[in-house]
Amino acid sequence: MMIGLLMAVIAGSFVSLQNIFNSKVSERAGSLVTTTLVLGLGFLASFVIGLFVEGGNLFMLADMKPWYWLIGAIGIGVVVCLVQSINHLGPTFAISIVMASQLGFAILSDSLGILGLKQVPFTFQQLLAVIVIVSGMIIFKMSGKKEEEVAKAA
Numbered sequence: 001m002m003i004g005l006l007m008a009v010i011a012g013s014f015v016s017l018q019n020i021f022n023s024k025v026s027e028r029a030g031s032l033v034t035t036t037l038v039l040g041l042g043f044l045a046s047f048v049i050g051l052f053v054e055g056g057n058l059f060m061l062a063d064m065k066p067w068y069w070l071i072g073a074i075g076i077g078v079v080v081c082l083v084q085s086i087n088h089l090g091p092t093f094a095i096s097i098v099m100a101s102q103l104g105f106a107i108l109s110d111s112l113g114i115l116g117l118k119q120v121p122f123t124f125q126q127l128l129a130v131i132v133i134v135s136g137m138i139i140f141k142m143s144g145k146k147e148e149e150v151a152k153a154a
Contacts, residue, residue: 016095022079023086035079039072096137104130 018038026034050058085094107126113119 012099016091019082019086019095020091022083023091026083026087031080031083034083035076038079039075093137093141096140100130100133100137103133 022034022038025037029037047058082094082098085097088094089097107122107130108114109117110120111122
């Protein structure tokens with residue numbers, strides 16, 4: 001369990017860091033160029049690492065359902081939407097919304113067994129967790145508005 005927690009913390013840090021870099025690249029190059037760079041370089045890196053780690057097994061794609069190939073298109077949407085949300089909302093607020101959205105969709109996916117996942121019953125505690133997170137986001141955003149108003153007045 002500790003390895004899972006550590007990996008989740010590292011992944012969250014990497015996602016936030018990547019989104020900030022993506023936003024900065026997008027300021028100079030635009031969203032579609034940023035998306036091409038991110039996904040292209042990601043493909044290249046994962047391909048080289050995959051060859052090193054998996055060798056010939058990297059190309060064993062037996063029993064792949066045709067709709068699994070849509071993940072690349074979803075990746076494009078992820079990068080474009082993240083870059084735009086950070087540009088319009090700032091990194092902290094945008095990432096908090098993304099995390100709440102991920103949690104909500106994960107709960108929905110678990111509850112409905114989407115895409116063949118093992119179905120997990122929806123609980124009141126899950127609903128309460130989402131409400132607490134969304135409430136925290138609202139409080140965070142409202143506290144930022146006061147600081148913005150003070151900065152504009154000065």
